[in-house]
Structures are given as structure tokens and as C-alpha cells.
Amino acid sequence: MATRGGARSPAARVRPRGTAEPLTLFHPADEELRCKGVTGCTDRVLHPWLKEELAAVLESLPEPGVALSPEQDRALWESRQEGLTEKVTLLAELPPLRVLLAQGNLAGHKTPEPVVGLFEHGVMPLYTPLGGSQLNMAESVQRIPARRGLEGQHPTRAQQVIEWLEAVARAWNRGPTPFEWGGKRKARRERARQRRYALAGSAAHTRRSLRPRRARPNERLCA
Numbered sequence: 001m002a003t004r005g006g007a008r009s010p011a012a013r014v015r016p017r018g019t020a021e022p023l024t025l026f027h028p029a030d031e032e033l034r035c036k037g038v039t040g041c042t043d044r045v046l047h048p049w050l051k052e053e054l055a056a057v058l059e060s061l062p063e064p065g066v067a068l069s070p071e072q073d074r075a076l077w078e079s080r081q082e083g084l085t086e087k088v089t090l091l092a093e094l095p096p097l098r099v100l101l102a103q104g105n106l107a108g109h110k111t112p113e114p115v116v117g118l119f120e121h122g123v124m125p126l127y128t129p130l131g132g133s134q135l136n137m138a139e140s141v142q143r144i145p146a147r148r149g150l151e152g153q154h155p156t157r158a159q160q161v162i163e164w165l166e167a168v169a170r171a172w173n174r175g176p177t178p179f180e181w182g183g184k185r186k187a188r189r190e191r192a193r194q195r196r197y198a199l200a201g202s203a204a205h206t207r208r209s210l211r212p213r214r215a216r217p218n219e220r221l222c223a
Helices: 043-060 070-079 112-120 137-141 143-150 158-174 184-194
Strands: 002-004 021-027 032-038 099-103 123-127
Touching: 021 043, 021 137, 032 043, 032 158, 043 099, 043 112, 112 123, 137 143, 143 158
Parallel strands: 002 099, 099 123
Antiparallel strands: 002 021, 021 032
8 A cells, every 4th residue: 555645746836826736645566546635734633544545455355365374463563664764663463464555765655653654554664765656556656546636627725636536546556557667667777778778877868889890800000
């Protein structure tokens, strides 16, 4: 899961009558997008919405097929934090791990009360590194409703923007586009790089090799 609240896209701004902001929750496995438009994204707005949406997600999940011991449950939770420089302090008693929730590295996402609430329901919060918001898929998918719903439009009220964003999210869920790490676009970029030759350490490239031609045995080079 990936979530982000409070993204102020320039396309979503309506002046002078307020600002519309999308709260998004994205499930990469089935590409389901949960989106809610709001006129302001404070913790008092984000946390109740996130709690409600996660409750619906947990209710739709099947029960764990194999019951683990408390020690095995803790080992599973701890394994999800391996390699992290900043680890979240886990509860003394942990339920079975049900969901991984990737979030941005905002202070509001680390407030103790909602984090403890996530733990109690089997949700492990994970945070993208500072300056690494592109690692959160919600950051990418959040641009899609804004672009499809607002491009070429001239809203006059923030509520119009909210309605359009939520309508696009509903349409997306009827036929979502799969997201992949290192998909076809990455493969095309790699093939393009293989057809180019870098000029020393700069960002410039040529379409053919500039390696010096080897001199023939009877050929002299003059400087």
C-alpha cells in the first residue's frame, strides 16, 4: 500500500476560492486507487480518512492461513525493518502482520497515536527516505487523476475539482493500468543508452563511437 495526503498540484489550485487536495491510497497488487478530495490536508483530516480506508482494506483481506507463534510474528515484523537506518519502535505484543503501508517521510505520519493504532491492526508503516518521494507509487499515480480530470478545464470552485478528481479515480478502478518497477519504459531507456556513446564524463552523447582509429603498421602519425 502507498499513501500520501496533501499534495498541492498546480493543476488542482483554484484561486481565489480555495484549494483542492487529493488524499490517495494505492494498492500496487491490483492497482486499486482510493482517492478523496479535500480543501485542506491537516492531520485531523488525513488520519481519520486513512483509518477508515485501512479498516475497509483489512476487512476485505482473507484471514492468515497459518497461525504463527508470538515469537514468529515478531520476527516477521522485524524482518520488514531490516536495512533501515531509522526503525519504528514496535509494540511489546504484536498481532499478525497483515498490511505494509508505505508513506512519505512527513512528521504527521509518525505521530505516536496513529502509528500505535496501525500496529494494533496489523499494519506496518514504512517511510520513504528524505528526497525519495518518487519511491512511493502514490506519488506517481496521484498525478493521473489531476491530469485527466483537470487538463483543459477551467474550474471556478474547489468543489468542482474535488468532484472531477474522485470521478477519475472511480473510472480508473474500472480498468486500471498495471504499475511495474522497471517495466517496458525502463527497458526502452536501457536500449537507448546502449545505442549512444558518452563523451567523457559529461552528459553529452554521440550516435557512433569516437574511439581513436588504430594506425596501420606502415602509417605514420604526425603532430
